[in-house]
Amino acid sequence: MRKVGKGGSTPFEIGTKPNQLTPLTNEELLNRRGESAIWYRMSPCPCPSGDQIPDCPFCYSGLIRTFQEELIIQEELAERVTGNCVFTRYAPISKIDEAKLFQRGSKKDLSIMKVHEDHFEVLEPLKYWNQVELKYRVKMIEEIIVEGSGSNEYVLFPKLPDGALTGVVEVFKIPEIGEPIPVKYSGFTLNSIVFPERVNGLHRAKIKFVSAIKIGYKTFNVDPSNKPFDKSQLTFQSGELMGVLGSGYRIGEGDIITLLVSKLRHSEYIHFKPNGKAIDKVAYSPIFEIDSIISKERDGLKLWKQGRDYILFGDSEVQWLTDKPRGGYTIIYDYHPSFRVTGFIEAGDGENRPKPRIFKMKPVSSFNARD
Structure with a gap:
């Protein structure tokens, strides 16, 4: 998932945002003020307990790591409209669930004809000032091509979007003359590829990439005389934090969140x-x-x-x-510090509308384990 449009644009000359025509949603506030992080689940390995081995290539101490593959974005206005093409703010699009045209105080469902990576085509002709409300899905996990250069190095740091590297498919050395040469790699980190031997020059790699999420969080004082949620009987243990994510993330207890900026x-x-x-x-x-x-x-x-x-x-x-x-x-x-989700403060959806998820989380030593 990556941001390809500004969003909230209007045909009127308005200098500042948010305003009455382009309000600031909860998700937009998190995108502006939150910290980038990666989020995934740690689930028990499906192997029988007697067959588990310490160096299993598929799990981490009996736990497997899984990611949410799609993010649902809803109640968002189209970034812009050109002819019968409607552009979204995020890409790549995997599915358009709803597209409704605001027309004379009512909403009209548009007929989806074809979906592209950053826009989709509709049957109805539209004007550039039309407002289209969207509910669509974008991919959070992609296979992308990246490049990195090194001079007698064991590790290359390719230029990545906001997110983390979760796997390497293939790596090629790009010579100045001739065909690309396959290169063996031995491992990877969140932002680098490791090689068993020193490498030189330009290298191109196809990697598995997970998009970063934006999370807001704050710490609490556990002094009994200053309980932040005294009336609701919510208690926080020493070291716990309160976190908040957008409504499209299906987060659960035991999930792991690793901050990508804090160190x-x-x-x-x-x-x-x-x-x-x-x-x-x-x-x-x-x-x-x-x-x-x-x-x-x-x-x-x-x-x-x-x-x-x-x-x-x-x-x-x-x-x-x-x-x-x-x-x-x-x-x-x-x-990078990691946290495990320990419980929820607010998880319901009032007024039949999705709301941000507010939860408790506690530090863990590694993003490869629950404890």
Whole structure:
């Protein structure tokens, strides 16, 4: 899902918004003031408990991650009308449920003829000043083509829209002359692709991409003398936050939300494990950036260099390119905070109209688990 139109436009010269002709909806307020995040469900793996293995490629410690594939957008006016083409504010469109023309105080259903990525065609001829109210669906998960360049690098950071990378389909190196060359990759993070060997030049990749959502949230004081919801008997545990999402998101208890802008710093000591593996896992994820890795040697403290001695592998692991420090090491890194939905404050739809979802959420160490 991506924004392709401004929305709320009118044929009148109005300088500021919101106003009487272009009001600001709850969803628009969240889009303007909320923070970008990724949201998904963690559900039990369908494998029998006796068949589950620690390194299963399909689940995370017995849990599978699923995403909402479509978002319903309703009670929204068309971004613009040109002839018999009606343009929406978000794309790519997967389905048009309703399109109603405001005409002389009434609403008239329009006949949908053909649906394109960012607009659809109707049978009736329209004027540019016509107002069309829409209810339509857009895709939240897409396969898109991205490009990234590197110079003797293990990791490439392609330019991405607002969202997160959830899978890699294929990667090709684009030479200056000749056909594209397939390239093997070993992993990926929310915004990068990891390779088993150093790569150079321009690379083009087809990736699976999930669009970001916008979430509003606030913290609470758990002092008994200052309960924010005393009359409603709602209680918040220490560390819980109140969150709010738009009406089109089918969020449930146990879902995980990871903020994409906020970052926290953490330091921890990693013990040396003589198991022959060159990969170590950290406590908090997804990692945004590794600040430094420090070990104690005979001559004093040693600072290891990223890209030469180690690289970030996936969202929560460090892959060593050289021998790991035998005495263990300290790692300092920044990560995106994640939260688990613990309950709902308001989930009903009054007046038979969809309303934003207001819920409680609590921090978790990783976006790969419920606890």
